[in-house]
Amino acid sequence: xxxxxxxxxxxxxxxxxxxxxxxxxxxxxxxxxxxxxxxxxxxxxxxxxxxxxxxxxxxxxxxxxxxxxxxxxxxxxxxxxxxxxxxxxxxxxxxxxxxxxxxxxxxxxxxxxxxxxxxxxxxxxxxxxxxxxxxxxxxxxxxxxxxxxxxxxxxxxxxxxxxxxxxxxxxxxxxxxxxxxxxxxxxxxxxxxxxxxxxxxxxxxxxxxxxxxxxxxxxxxxxxxxxxxxxxxxxxxxxxxxxxxxxxxxxxxxxxxxxxxxxxxxxxxxxxxxxxxxxxxxxxxxxxxxxxxxxxxxxxxxxxxxxxxxxxxxxxxxxxxxxxxxxxxxxxxxxxxxxxxxxxxxxxxxxxxxxxxxxxxxxxxxxxxxxxxxxxxxxxxxxxxxxxxxxxxxxxxxxxxxxxxxxxxxxxxxxxxxxxxxxxxxxxxxxxxxxxxxxxxxxxxxxxxxxxxxxxxxxxxxxxxxxxxxxxxxxxxxxxxxxxxxxxx
Numbered sequence: 239x240x241x242x243x244x245x246x247x248x249x250x251x252x253x254x255x256x257x258x259x260x261x262x263x264x265x266x267x268x269x270x271x272x273x274x275x276x277x278x279x280x281x282x283x284x285x286x287x288x289x290x291x292x293x294x295x296x297x298x299x300x301x302x303x304x305x306x307x308x309x310x311x312x313x314x315x316x317x318x319x320x321x322x323x324x325x326x327x328x329x330x331x332x333x334x335x336x337x338x339x340x341x342x343x344x345x346x347x348x349x350x351x352x353x354x355x356x357x358x359x360x361x362x363x364x365x366x367x368x369x370x371x372x373x374x375x376x377x378x379x380x381x382x383x384x385x386x387x388x389x390x391x392x393x394x395x396x397x398x399x400x401x402x403x404x405x406x407x408x409x410x411x412x413x414x415x416x417x418x419x420x421x422x423x424x425x426x427x428x429x430x431x432x433x434x435x436x437x438x439x440x441x442x443x444x445x446x447x448x449x450x451x452x453x454x455x456x457x458x459x460x461x462x463x464x465x466x467x468x469x470x471x472x473x474x475x476x477x478x479x480x481x482x483x484x485x486x487x488x489x490x491x492x493x494x495x496x497x498x499x500x501x502x503x504x505x506x507x508x509x510x511x512x513x514x515x516x517x518x519x520x521x522x523x524x525x526x527x528x529x530x531x532x533x534x535x536x537x538x539x540x541x542x543x544x545x546x547x548x549x550x551x552x553x554x555x556x557x558x559x560x561x562x563x564x565x566x567x568x569x570x571x572x573x574x575x576x577x578x579x580x581x582x583x584x585x586x587x588x589x590x591x592x593x594x595x596x597x598x599x600x601x602x603x604x605x606x607x608x609x610x611x612x613x614x615x616x617x618x619x620x621x622x623x624x625x626x627x628x629x630x631x632x633x634x635x636x637x638x639x640x641x642x643x644x645x646x647x648x649x650x651x652x653x654x655x656x657x658x659x660x661x662x663x664x665x666x667x668x669x670x671x672x673x674x675x676x677x678x679x680x681x682x683x684x685x686x687x688x689x690x691x692x693x694x695x696x697x698x699x700x701x702x703x704x705x706x707x708x709x710x711x712x713x714x715x716x717x718x719x720x721x722x723x724x725x726x727x
Contacts, residue, residue, distance in 0.1 A: 292456070
């Protein structure tokens with residue numbers, strides 16, 4: 239048994255190194271998403287002292303992430319890595335947390351090893367771990383709270399669960415799971431009180447920060463978040479089937495393997511049958527039902543409530559589904575009663591799991607997963623903002639699509655950013671002030687400049703292409719024009 243434990247530990251070390259290697263490419267090279275740029279802008283506002291309470295614009299997230307990014311920017315400098323390092327660390331930490339949770343709940347190597355493999359090689363986890371989204375950090379805190387509860391550390395469970403909420407409002411989803419695990423270990427009434435008390439500490443601090451912002455004239459992050467989600471409501475009847483198909487497509491990519499998806503779909507009812515009929519009242523049956531119920535309720539809420547259909551919202555499912563996958567593998571292989579056969583079959587199952595997951599994981603690391611398609615639209619933004627940052631002082635950059643990128647990347651640039659809502663507004667502004675300063679406008683791929691060109695020509699101006707054009711280091715997918723009088727060369 240001791241030798242087996244040593245082998246498992248070294249295998250997990252190798253798996254952790256592989257997980258880090260897979261997450262390194264998204265961390266360093268994936269294009270910056272607009273939301274990531276916005277969080278970086280918030281960090282700069284805090285760190286540079288321009289708006290330490292974030293009252294100058296709508297803020298729809300709790301305070302932990304922007305202040306953490308601000309500290310990271312102060313230590314590592316204003317780089318993409320400094321934005322994403324917290325998410326990358328949290329994403330990597332999710333692997334040992336998932337492993338430890340599986341061990342704490344089931345006390346079975348053949349549950350924890352498949353769970354570790356699934357958490358390390360999930361295309362979802364690989365794609366989103368190297369980002370500045372709050373989701374990886376929220377998941378890591380929630381998972382750590384579950385682990386603390388499983389080990390009987392109720393106060394830590396409450397504190398970590400509260401930090402999950404202080405990272406993102408949807409961290410609330412972890413509280414019922416943490417509570418269920420905590421109550422499974424203790425029948426003392428004080429357990430619930432301790433958990434709730436320590437959970438409320440970071441939650442209260444988050445709302446205290448928000449209260450100061452409201453007193454200073456800002457909108458509450460809670461109300462701004464509800465508006466940002468499009469308003470929390472139940473979906474309409476004509477949305478049922480389209481939303482189900484959309485979420486199902488995303489869930490199918492959770493582990494990127496049809497075989498594993500089928501194993502989960504067929505295995506979860508087996509676990510429920512074990513828990514309700516064959517082995518009711520046992521420790522393992524309780525956790526089977528608790529984790530399965532969490533996944534089902536999580537999926538139903540996202541389907542039936544009008545949440546935006548974004549892939550990263552499913553990230554909390556990855557570690558819990560990984561633990562359930564490990565449990566299914568253990569239950570299936572345990573049908574072979576002979577210890578030798580069980581050991582050989584379990585080892586073979588883990589090896590097969592690695593083979594099925596490694597290709598989707600590598601594809602996700604290289605930016606070729608379905609979740610990376612949205613980010614591909616922003617390739618070339620770095621060159622675009624580099625061009626704008628070198629403009630003469632007082633130049634005007636009009637923006638309609640890339641405002642968050644501009645505000646972050648051009649934070650210290652000597653240019654003036656102006657939002658244009660319509661071509662007519664742009665034409666009036668250029669007609670009034672166009673001869674004073676240099677003025678530029680950029681169009682992303684797929685957006686035509688025809689309407690803007692026609693409107694400007696009507697008031698005596700034209701669009702002169704300047705990027706991509708002579709002297710650029712590499713071709714960009716964005717086109718930048720300088721707005722000049724029609725008579726200018």
